[in-house]
Amino acid sequence: MGLLFVQGTSKPETETIHPAVAPEMPANVKAVVEKKCYGCHNAESKNEKGKAKLDWDAFEATKKSKQLATMGKINETLAKGEMPPAKFLENRPEGKLSAEELATLMDWSAGKKKSKE
Ligand code: HEC
Structure with a gap:
């Protein structure tokens, strides 16, 4: 609809025609998110x-x-140890990320590909 004119870009603006939905989240990342993050962070x-x-x-x-952009925020938040919230973990220690789960999310949110596991 021509709402957005980006000047000086060399690439054609394909995103408006065919939204570039990021590649599927890797299964191992998704598994951690569903277990440890999704409960508080979903549309419902x-x-x-x-x-x-x-x-x-x-x-x-x-x-x-x-x-x-969101992944950057996630990476930052996890690096600071802010998620899941400490208050929540007081009552639900099992909600804490294991070292491995944390590493999985950190690598993914930092944009590192890790296809194993
Ligand atoms: C018990 C509920 C709960 C769980 C579980 C939880 N979060 Fe959150 N999250 C929150 C709340 C509440 C906020 C808003 C905090 C605030 O504004 O002070 C938040 C904020 C965030 C933010 C935004 C931080 C910012 O400063 O903008 C990110 C990113 C995030 N969470 C990621 C995660 C990830 C990744 C996980 C899983 C490892 C997770 N959260 C698990 C409740 C939760």
Whole structure:
């Protein structure tokens, strides 16, 4: 519809025609997210704050450029050890990420491909 004119780009603006949905999240990443993150971060979540900050349903459907920005945020948040929230973990220690799960999410959100496992 010509709402967006980007000047000076060398590549044709294909995203508006065919949204570049990022490649499927790797299965191992998805498994961790579903187990440890999804409950608070999804479109139906009652956790309004969590949902507002991150909605995995929307994430999967959004454009790659947006996903990359979100992944950066996720990486930052995890590096600081802020997720899952400490308060939540007080009552649900099993919700904590194992070292391996954390590494999986860190590698993925940093854009590192890890196809094994
Ligand atoms: C118990 C519910 C809960 C779980 C589980 C949870 N989150 Fe969150 N998350 C929240 C809430 C609430 C916020 C908003 C925090 C705030 O604004 O202070 C949030 C915010 C975030 C943000 C945005 C931070 C920012 O500063 O913008 C990211 C990224 C995030 N979570 C990632 C994750 C990941 C990755 C996991 C799984 C490892 C996870 N969350 C698990 C509740 C949760």
